[in-house]
Amino acid sequence: MVNTTDFTNRLKKILEHHQLTASLFADKIGVQRSSISHILSGRNKPSLDFILKVTNTFSDVDIYWLLNGKGTFPKEEQKTVGSPTQQQAAMFSDQGDHPTNAGKRISRIVVFYSDGTFDEYNKQ
Structure with missing residues (x-):
């Protein structure tokens, strides 16, 4: 299960990293502004749809890091050598x-x- 407090802190880290307000973040991922407010305040837990919107919009956010803090943020890109x-x-x-x-x-x-x-x- 996702720890809501830790999830909220990771979400705030994404906002800070991308220099976005909660309103701009909501607009960017395509959710209502109140959804972000409710998640950040701890009133609501994030839905799977919300999590997928975040990870699909921000390629530097790893889903495992967002959910349980394992891994790194921003996500390290795999580097390939050759064509x-x-x-x-x-x-x-x-x-x-x-x-x-x-x-x-x-x-x-x-x-x-x-x-x-x-x-x-x-x-x-």
């Missing part, structure tokens, strides 16, 4: 085979993202 085709080639290269997977070859990898989208990599 997508180089990454695909590296994923399917024979150099990465593990001895227990002898004779097995990767044919497809699907990566699911927290926003509901995914990328699919097929061996060419």
Whole structure:
């Protein structure tokens, strides 16, 4: 369960980081201004819809950090080296085979993202 006081403090940290008032924050994520006021005062708990609006609007907010304080804010971006085709080639290269997977070859990898989208990599 989400600790309301801690959640409120993390929400305030987002507002401060982005230099937004509660009203501007509400407008930016598409909720009524009173919703923000009620959450910040502890009167209401955040809904799943509210949390998803925050994390979808602000890419630097990690959902796990927002809910339970685990992780960092702003979220550290994963850095990739090389172009997508180089990454695909590296994923399917024979150099990465593990001895227990002898004779097995990767044919497809699907990566699911927290926003509901995914990328699919097929061996060419």
